[in-house]
Amino acid sequence: MINIAIIGFGVVGSATYDVTIQNAELIKERIGDSVKVKKIVDVRDFDNHPAPELLTKNFDDVMNDPTISIVVESIGGLRPSYEFTKKALMGGKSVVTSNKELVATHGVELTEIAKQNKVSYLFEASVGGGIPIIRPLKQCLAANEFNEIFGILNGTTNYILTQMREEGRPFAEVLKDAQQKGYAELNPSADIDGYDTCRKICILSWVAFGKGVDAEKIDRKGISEITAKDIEKAKAAGCVIKLIGRAKLIDGEVYCTVAPEAIPLDDPLAIVDNVYNAIVVRGNFVSDVMFYGQGAGGRATASAVMSDVIEIARTIVASRT
Amino acid sequence: MINIAIIGFGVVGSATYDVTIQNAELIKERIGDSVKVKKIVDVRDFDNHPAPELLTKNFDDVMNDPTISIVVESIGGLRPSYEFTKKALMGGKSVVTSNKELVATHGVELTEIAKQNKVSYLFEASVGGGIPIIRPLKQCLAANEFNEIFGILNGTTNYILTQMREEGRPFAEVLKDAQQKGYAELNPSADIDGYDTCRKICILSWVAFGKGVDAEKIDRKGISEITAKDIEKAKAAGCVIKLIGRAKLIDGEVYCTVAPEAIPLDDPLAIVDNVYNAIVVRGNFVSDVMFYGQGAGGRATASAVMSDVIEIARTIVASRT
DSSP: OEEEEEEOOSHHHHHHHHHHHHTHHHHHHHHTSOEEEEEEEOSSOOSSOSOGGGEESOTHHHHTOTTEEEEEEOOOSSTTHHHHHHHHHHTTOEEEEOOHHHHHHHHHHHHHHHHHTTOOEEOGGGSSTTSOOHHIIIIITTTSOEEEEEEEOOHHHHHHHHHHHHHOOOHHHHHHHHHHTTSSOSSOHHHHTSHHHHHHHHHHHHHHHSOOOOGGGSEEOOSTTOOHHHHHHHHHTTEEEEEEEEEEEETTEEEEEEEEEEEETTSGGGGOOTTEEEEEEEETTTEEEEEEEEOOOHHHHHHHHHHHHHHHHHHHHHHHO | OEEEEEEOOSHHHHHHHHHHHHTHHHHHHHHTSOEEEEEEEOSSOOSSOSOGGGEESOTHHHHTOTTEEEEEEOOOSSTTHHHHHHHHHHTTOEEEEOOHHHHHHHHHHHHHHHHHTTOOEEOGGGSSTTSOOHHIIIIITTTSOEEEEEEEOOHHHHHHHHHHHHHOOOHHHHHHHHHHHTSSOSSOHHHHTSHHHHHHHHHHHHHHHSOOOOGGGSEEOOSTTOOHHHHHHHHHTTEEEEEEEEEEEETTEEEEEEEEEEEETTSGGGGOOTTEEEEEEEETTTEEEEEEEEOSOHHHHHHHHHHHHHHHHHHHHHHHO
16 A cells, blocks of 8 residues: 655645546556555645545644655645655655646755655646656657757646637737636736746756756746737738747757747647647657647646656555565 | 667667767766667678677677667567567567567567566557657556547658648559658558558557557558548548547447548647657546657657667666665
8 A cells, every 4th residue: 555645635636636536446556556645734624525534734644654655745836835845855755746836946956855865756747737748858758869848838828819819809808708717817927927837948948958947037928918919910920829938958058938929820839729738849869749738727737646656656566576 | 888789770770879879978867877789680781880890690699698688679570570579588688679560469478578587578669659658658647547549650641641632632643752752661551551550559559458459450441542532521621631540448348440530620630740640648537638749760769769778777777776
């Protein structure tokens, strides 16, 4: 039995719990042992919690349980996730996260702490939701020198741009609509001003080029100034407008940008609409490969979280023999 | 030092040699040790071989060298690759292959032999050229129950269908042109009659559903009867015609088909043109994810071959400590 704890029982945390229950049998078969959620940490009260007996408000309950070997951090933001992650790693527990802000800000340091404590800090879910991208960069494409990595990394802005194009409606109106549908936050700045894309391109750049970039120093432009006229103009030129995050290696230096770009209709990125994401990796042997799928949402993100849990669980099982 | 041997120095074998030379430094950095090609086996004579001192016509030279731990099999076909692979695995050497025919026919048995001998038999390059797909199924998406896997798995037929559509030319004429350009074989049956796609869908079905399927029993239809009129008709209906390989799980049984299908223009597969491939995986949590890239060609395939070599090399390095 591999015991895990989930800290933060929001959209991603609850979907991660669901996948451990719903796919329990096949996960057991694929790992060679079962994975069980032993504790769920959240400061909130829940009316209809699926497993109230696992709930605690105190993170120390996880730290004091030596049978828990993996912690899923799905709190989001920097506090208290940074502190909890550090504590878990230093206490010999591996940590899996979907928290792009934390990885973009402290990923290098937390990975180092994990290494020193002979555990893992994995973050497949921090970029592109359910789309495999971190592990492909580290493994499947590891024979390549990477030249460039770019893509549509934010579902909210892509949804807004798609609706503006398809329905000819202005930005403010579509944003309001997206907020009502739950696709955009009430304070939409992190998405529409490109901060979220900056964090993701910063994580990708670190994994692909081995160089940490400060997300706040990235040359950034959001989509709030895009007008219906811009979109018409792009259309007339055989293009669609997409918010693109881009990291490029030039003479050994990494250059990152986040900005709306006109993408020609015959470019595979042009077909990526609504809340979908896609990431293109350019390697010196593989040329261009693209990874496409749902870039957000509880279930898709839980798929990525759980793939990291499975990787660590397999290592634990292998180390027993 | 991790020593490898390459058997079969054709398009894939020579590109694999190239990647070990050209990306030697970064591969060393990523593994923690260097990878060196110690022997190259081929029965042919070469006028301008890049490393004549490594050449041998005798596979036993590889078997008799205990310092070689990984064999790259890029001979293709069933003979003598089956025999050589078996010999290598039983002799305690891991084998990496791009040989879809061998994997589709004897993959289950060879994987079992590898397991018994505590080595690996890896075949990322056997489907989709450089596109990561085997490892994502085994790892990145391992938390999912797979419902269906389908895609454009053959570059030659996709090139022919794209040219027919774009230039309005008939099948026979485009095929001839593709043969002259080297995109189609002189005997094009394996591609245009769908046999190649059958082998690939059979490998994907085995990896995703854990069930071996006999490639020869798959319901198969090629593209040789597609007319310019069919393509016009599809266009009028807002579709493009693509040769699709498909494996589906229905009530615990796997159903595989290979046939031309009309794909709506807003489907991401519709944009996959010319020699590009794309594979869609449908999981119960991740929903649809698509992997897109060059499905063939020496350098892209060598990227996948080398990713398997790197995985095994990392295990060897880790086992030393």
